[in-house]
Amino acid sequence: MKTDFSPDHQISFACNICGRSNTQAAGTFHREAPNCSGCGSTPRFRGIIHALSLGLMKQSLPLKQFTSDPHVKGIGMSEWEGYARVLSEKFDFTNTFFHQEPFLDVVSQTHWQNYQGSDFLICTEVFEHVLQPLEPGFTNMRKMLKTGGHLVFSTPFGDAPKTIEHFPGMVDFATCQMGEDWLVVSKKNDGSYQVYDEHVVFHGGPGTVLEMRIFGRDELVKQLEEAGFEVTVLDEAVPEIGYYWPSIVDRPEFGHIGEHYILLCKAI
Ligand SMILES: [Zn+2]
Numbered sequence: 001m002k003t004d005f006s007p008d009h010q011i012s013f014a015c016n017i018c019g020r021s022n023t024q025a026a027g028t029f030h031r032e033a034p035n036c037s038g039c040g041s042t043p044r045f046r047g048i049i050h051a052l053s054l055g056l057m058k059q060s061l062p063l064k065q066f067t068s069d070p071h072v073k074g075i076g077m078s079e080w081e082g083y084a085r086v087l088s089e090k091f092d093f094t095n096t097f098f099h100q101e102p103f104l105d106v107v108s109q110t111h112w113q114n115y116q117g118s119d120f121l122i123c124t125e126v127f128e129h130v131l132q133p134l135e136p137g138f139t140n141m142r143k144m145l146k147t148g149g150h151l152v153f154s155t156p157f158g159d160a161p162k163t164i165e166h167f168p169g170m171v172d173f174a175t176c177q178m179g180e181d182w183l184v185v186s187k188k189n190d191g192s193y194q195v196y197d198e199h200v201v202f203h204g205g206p207g208t209v210l211e212m213r214i215f216g217r218d219e220l221v222k223q224l225e226e227a228g229f230e231v232t233v234l235d236e237a238v239p240e241i242g243y244y245w246p247s248i249v250d251r252p253e254f255g256h257i258g259e260h261y262i263l264l265c266k267a268i
Contacts, residue, residue: 051264070091128203
């Protein structure tokens, strides 16, 4: 039976992270809005666990039902504590960070070597903030994983086939505030500078983590495939666990940004 996603329709779901049953109107779901009354998980966080379960457990199970195995090695990148803590109890899981230990800069030429032989890797909302070129980052993730290992990946992407770079050729940058406006001073690969006052978008509040691009779905999938992954876009909502959000159309300058669902990528 097809689920009714009209805005007032009440959707009941069991959180796959804490187990709490919730009922919310479909129109109130947002990818980044906490809506589990038990743990405060967002639809994206439940999607991450859904994808990881499909990869590791071959079916979508609640996190608490994942089979514990201290030999299964997993890596996260600044993951939400709500699921990172449980993953650490069940597996040999390391939550890494860009600014603190244990360090992982995904484009670093050396950091990936500390995490080789991993069974799974979670990389959510990282690549829209990575300086070009992106290829080393995608390749490093493949090199961290065993063949057959799983990458759970998310980033904002649109329906347009090509990725839109907000600051093409940028190799370094600074941000500054002038009155109400935020500016990006971009250093280009030829040594020149350019100042941008458009598309200056921060994730996590003004002046924090700069959004550098909106991926195009086809280009994103191709880059992951070229790095050695078999890619599945989990573009079917799973209302039973609250893996659902209405399509995101609040930035018309990029056309239809789309649902930007979670990607499950197998290292081949
Ligand atoms: Zn929950």
